[in-house]
Amino acid sequence: MAKKKRSSAIQGFSEENCNLPMTPMIDVTFLLLIFFMCTLRFKTLEGKLAAYLPKDVGVNQSDAEPIEKVEITIKVLKEGTKWHPRGQALGPWSGKAGTRYSFGNDRLLEYAIGPRKTTRIDELSTRLNQLHKADLTRPATIDARKGTVYEDVIEVLDIVMDIGFEECTFVGSYE
Numbered sequence: 001m002a003k004k005k006r007s008s009a010i011q012g013f014s015e016e017n018c019n020l021p022m023t024p025m026i027d028v029t030f031l032l033l034i035f036f037m038c039t040l041r042f043k044t045l046e047g048k049l050a051a052y053l054p055k056d057v058g059v060n061q062s063d064a065e066p067i068e069k070v071e072i073t074i075k076v077l078k079e080g081t082k083w084h085p086r087g088q089a090l091g092p093w094s095g096k097a098g099t100r101y102s103f104g105n106d107r108l109l110e111y112a113i114g115p116r117k118t119t120r121i122d123e124l125s126t127r128l129n130q131l132h133k134a135d136l137t138r139p140a141t142i143d144a145r146k147g148t149v150y151e152d153v154i155e156v157l158d159i160v161m162d163i164g165f166e167e168c169t170f171v172g173s174y175e
Helices: 023-039 121-134 150-163
Strands: 070-078 108-113 116-118 140-144 168-170
Touching: 070 121, 070 150, 108 121, 116 121, 121 150, 140 150, 150 168
Parallel strands: 070 140, 140 168
Antiparallel strands: 070 108, 108 116
């Protein structure tokens, strides 16, 4: 039995004759792109805040008064001998971290409150007490210079807190 050929509407067309014109499609795509870009609403910036300032108030002429602080500086005048926990002298501090150690009695520190300097911790305590009684709201800052260890800073911090300073901050390093 021989196969019958079906007749269809596209029987006479080949692949060569079925090319679609691409130029109008590209034009339509670009027109849609332009349309969507023009109608798109962008998000408002997250950091942008609508600030409605009162218009009847003039420029504020008052300047904020700076807060007077008690500035405590701790400096090492003489490093002293570094002692190992077993009691062996390790010599002057080399600046390298290692095991725990403590300093001998030959270590000398200088405490300064503004221009006044002392090497005795009890004099520092007396002066801080006088300054605190003069102004109870005055904050204190501790500036530990190079070579001071936590033990030295904590000793001064304990005195500051015992006297009753409500706010104590630390100064960053200069190096």
